[in-house]
Amino acid sequence: MKVCVVGTGGREHALRHVLARTSEVVEEDADLYVIGPEAPLVEGLADRLRAEGKLVFGPGADGARLEGSKAWMKEVLAAAGVPTARHGVFREVEPAVEFLKSLPGLYVVKTDGLAAGKGVLVTESLADAAEDVRAKLSGSAFGPAGRTVVIEEGLSGGELSVLAVCDGSRAAVLPTARDFKRAADGDTGPNTGGMGAYSPVPDAAGLAFDDVIDRTLGELRRRGIEYRGVLYAGLMLTPEGVKVLEYNVRFGDPEAQVVLPRYAGDLAALLAEAAAGELRSQPKCVDDACVCVVLAAQGYPVSPRTGDVIAGVEDARQVEGALVFEAGVARHGEGPLVTAGGRVLDVCAVGPGVDEARRRAYEAVSRISFAGMQYRTDIAA
Numbered sequence: 001m002k003v004c005v006v007g008t009g010g011r012e013h014a015l016r017h018v019l020a021r022t023s024e025v026v027e028e029d030a031d032l033y034v035i036g037p038e039a040p041l042v043e044g045l046a047d048r049l050r051a052e053g054k055l056v057f058g059p060g061a062d063g064a065r066l067e068g069s070k071a072w073m074k075e076v077l078a079a080a081g082v083p084t085a086r087h088g089v090f091r092e093v094e095p096a097v098e099f100l101k102s103l104p105g106l107y108v109v110k111t112d113g114l115a116a117g118k119g120v121l122v123t124e125s126l127a128d129a130a131e132d133v134r135a136k137l138s139g140s141a142f143g144p145a146g147r148t149v150v151i152e153e154g155l156s157g158g159e160l161s162v163l164a165v166c167d168g169s170r171a172a173v174l175p176t177a178r179d180f181k182r183a184a185d186g187d188t189g190p191n192t193g194g195m196g197a198y199s200p201v202p203d204a205a206g207l208a209f210d211d212v213i214d215r216t217l218g219e220l221r222r223r224g225i226e227y228r229g230v231l232y233a234g235l236m237l238t239p240e241g242v243k244v245l246e247y248n249v250r251f252g253d254p255e256a257q258v259v260l261p262r263y264a265g266d267l268a269a270l271l272a273e274a275a276a277g278e279l280r281s282q283p284k285c286v287d288d289a290c291v292c293v294v295l296a297a298q299g300y301p302v303s304p305r306t307g308d309v310i311a312g313v314e315d316a317r318q319v320e321g322a323l324v325f326e327a328g329v330a331r332h333g334e335g336p337l338v339t340a341g342g343r344v345l346d347v348c349a350v351g352p353g354v355d356e357a358r359r360r361a362y363e364a365v366s367r368i369s370f371a372g373m374q375y376r377t378d379i380a381a
Contacts, residue, residue, distance in 0.1 A: 001268050002026045006045070006058075007036025010294075010327030010346040011253035017323065018260045023268035031055060032272050035229075038114060038250050042068035046229070056228070057275040059249050063220060063227040066247040070150045071112050073247050080219035082212055083243045085236075086153040096133045099151055100126060106154025109133055113145030118301055120191050122154060157238040159245070160204050161197075161255045164213045164233070165270060167279035168226035171213045172270065175262060175285050176201040177255040183301060185378045192301045193343060196379030198291045198354055199258040209233065212244060228275055257325055257346045258290040288321075291357040291380045292348040293365050297328070297339045298372025304328075304342035308371040313337060313345070316364035321350040321357065324364065339370055354380050 001023040005015045015034060016025045023032075033049055035041055035058035044061035059066075066073045071089040078084075085108070090096035100107055107129035111119030119142050121132040129151075136146035161179055164171040177199040183189035213231060220227050232248035232255070251260070260267065265284035273279045297304035306328075316324050325348065328341020345368065349360035358380045365375060 001032060001272065002030045003032045003034060003268050004028060004030035005034045005036060006040060009036065009253060010325040010343065011251050011256045012036040013325040013327070014257045014260050014346070015251065017325070018263055019268050022266045032057060032268060032275060034058065034271055036250060038064070038067050038248065041229075041249050042114060055272060055275045057230075057271040059227050059229040060225075062225045063229070064249045066231075067249040068114060069112055070110050070246070071148055074150060076216065076219050076223075077244055080215040082215050083241060085155050085243060085245070088151050089148065090133070090151060091137065091148050093134055093137055096137070096149060096151060097130045100129050100133070103151075103153050106156075108152040108154050109136065110150045110152070111136055111142045111146040112148035112150060113142070115142050115145050116193060118191055118193065119146065122191070155236045155238050155243060155245070157236045158201075158203055160201055160235045160237060161252050162209045162213075162233045162235060163251060163255065163259055164209075164231045165274045165279065165283070166213070166217060166227050166229060166231050167274040167277045168228050169217060169221065169277075170279045171210070171217060171231070172274075172279060172281070172283050173209055173213065174259050174283050175199050176204040177252070177259050179252065179255055180376060180379055183296075183376075185376050190301055192296075194252070194254045195294045195296065195376045196292050197252075197254045197258045198289065198357070198380035199255070199262060200289060202354070203237070207237075207242065209235070209242070212242065216247070226277070228277060254292045254294055254346055257292045257348050261290050261323060261348060261350055262286050262288060286350075288350050288352055289354040289357040290348055290350045291354060291361040292346050293361050293375055293379050294327070294343050295345040295347060295365065295368060296343050296374050297341065298374065300342035300374065304339075305372055306339050306341070308339045310337045310339060310344070310368065310370040312368040316347060316367040319349065319360055319364040319367070321360045322364040323348040323350070324368075344370070344373075
């Protein structure tokens with residue numbers, strides 16, 4: 001099978017790496033198209049390809065609204081009876097601030113539209129939350145994406161990411177993962193697109209997530225939406241049970257980098273079945289764990305510097321079980337590899353258990369260098 005992966009980040013590199021085990025990965029004229037990033041999905045790329053008779057793994061623009069509009073996503077969750085945080089949707093500052101005042105103390109303010117994983121503020125400060133609301137609704141923070149905000153009551157518990165391969169009516173749930181959004185150790189610093197992840201998550205063992213996914217797919221079908229693609233559920237394991245924080249409509253980044261390397265079956269065949277609406281296979285994954293550490297550029301996530309020469313990538317790949325996925329890099333002609341984005345490299349390692357996978361990942365990290373390189377030292381600790 002010939003497979004074309006749309007997108008150029010670390011998630012897409014991981015997809016190409018795993019798909020290449022059983023298929024030929026090409027740039028065009030493919031048997032199957034796998035769309036990586038959220039923006040082209042929201043803009044309707046899957047619809048356009050399907051209209052040309054292509055087999056596509058990725059939801060149409062209607063289903064991609066789950067990520068394209070957090071307000072609409074909350075509406076779907078409520079209609080489906082899926083537990084989520086208490087929330088409100090606002091386009092004006094004053095009612096938004098009044099709602100903030102009614103919450104018990106941990107405030108979550110989100111842009112309604114796409115913001116590359118950076119449109120979320122989580123704070124215990126009412127003043128900071130109100131200031132963030134004003135910045136977003138004015139358009140100064142995230143432009144049109146922020147002119148509607150979703151404000152949520154902060155939840156407590158362990159966060160969890162679940163990826164489900166969906167064919168419109170059925171879903172195959174992949175192993176759990178946990179990511180780290182904050183820029184610095186100890187979950188401090190600004191929110192990012194993700195600074196690392198690990199899979200599986202021991203404290204999620206024995207939990208079932210099929211009901212959450214099935215209810216969501218059922219509600220989408222009731223709305224005339226046949227969702228064929230991956231459904232990413234960001235969950236919180238609260239004292240009251242599992243609650244959905246968010247849905248994304250693509251493989252998580254960096255969750256894909258720790259879940260996909262553990263896949264033991266034919267990933268291309270699984271995705272093709274889902275794309276055709278005929279999901280039959282059950283996911284097969286190794287028992288080994290995988291840990292990913294993101295190496296970011298100086299200034300990330302606010303104003304990342306680019307153009308710094310990267311050394312040691314091939315040396316890092318010699319570490320047992322190590323994988324290095326290229327997220328934000330460039331090479332001009334025969335020149336050296338240089339930084340070309342905020343998240344530069346995803347340094348991953350597979351090992352027998354999270355502790356050994358983590359040791360291998362950080363051993364690989366120690367072999368890579370570039371000016372201003374930053375990363376967290378507590379991923380999967």
